[in-house]
Amino acid sequence: MALTDEAIDRIKSMITSGELRPGDKLPKEADLAERLGLSRNSLREAVRALALIRVLDVRQGDGTYVTSLEPQLLLETMSFVVDFHRDHSVRQFLEIRHILEPAATELATRRMTDTDLDRLGAILAELPAEPTVDELVANDLRFHREIAVGAGNPALASLLESLSAPTVRARVWRGRTQEGAVARTREQHAAIYHAMRGRNAEVARSWATVHVAGVEEWLHQALAETA
Incomplete structure (x- = not known):
């Protein structure tokens, strides 16, 4: 590494x-x-x-x-400002995601059309049975981006997109080092999707909270061990 x-x-x-x-x-x-x-x-x-x-x-x-x-959606700018492999401040970005991602998921559950949800399900279906970590992370980014857009609030979607870049490296790192991370991510994505498909906004929000909190907790432990 x-x-x-x-x-x-x-x-x-x-x-x-x-x-x-x-x-x-x-x-x-x-x-x-x-x-x-x-x-x-x-x-x-x-x-x-x-x-x-x-x-x-x-x-x-x-x-x-x-x-x-150019700082469209702040994505490229933030990717250079934060060295998220070495800098513990990546936890701050995950904490913000922990607050915003569940809220966006709840809104998207209420606002996405059936066609929108079909497209979200198709993203999950594209993932191979045994994906590489890079394939999983790329799929993860598309999945969460679709939900953020589906929330119907462009400002929220833009903010979540800007938070995505500083946490990509942490997601890749987790997938390569934490046993069962790939399977766990797939299961949680499926749970979020099924709750959204059933129009159960509170359950979808809860699963999104669990999903982001899992990455946050893993990173806290990994950084502590490194220190």
Whole structure:
């Protein structure tokens, strides 16, 4: 993980220094790895992590590009402000999610149409039977984004989207280190969805609370052990 973190830091430094600008294409993997003194595996993991939080855009058959860094929904800005792997302040973002996510889920349960809920269920159905951690996290982001939009409050959806980036790394970290995390996430997503499908807003809110609190509690323990 340390080598991957080093690769992430070096790519971010190239972007923040202006060496790579929004819209620029990254050099070929072999060339960039040699230039940065990194293994291709470490570089590949770094690109994957930065793509998850939308700092990079990987285009199949074309290459990898730096995204626009304009603060749309505050997403890209916050992803650079917070180093959420090393900085304990990621817990603060999870605490805010703990407050807002259940509220958004309750609103979405009351406001989403049947067609909206069909689309939400389709997102869950797209996940493979045995997903990788990256596949799970990508699906998790889409699932919660759909609920946030479905709450019918653009300001709330924007705020939740901005909170998503600083917590992506924690979700990936949890999926790779906590036994049963992948299965638990799937079960909780299904419980949230079924409560929403049944129009039981209070139950949906409760499951959303349990879901976010689980990540928050795990991170608290993981950071304590690291310390």
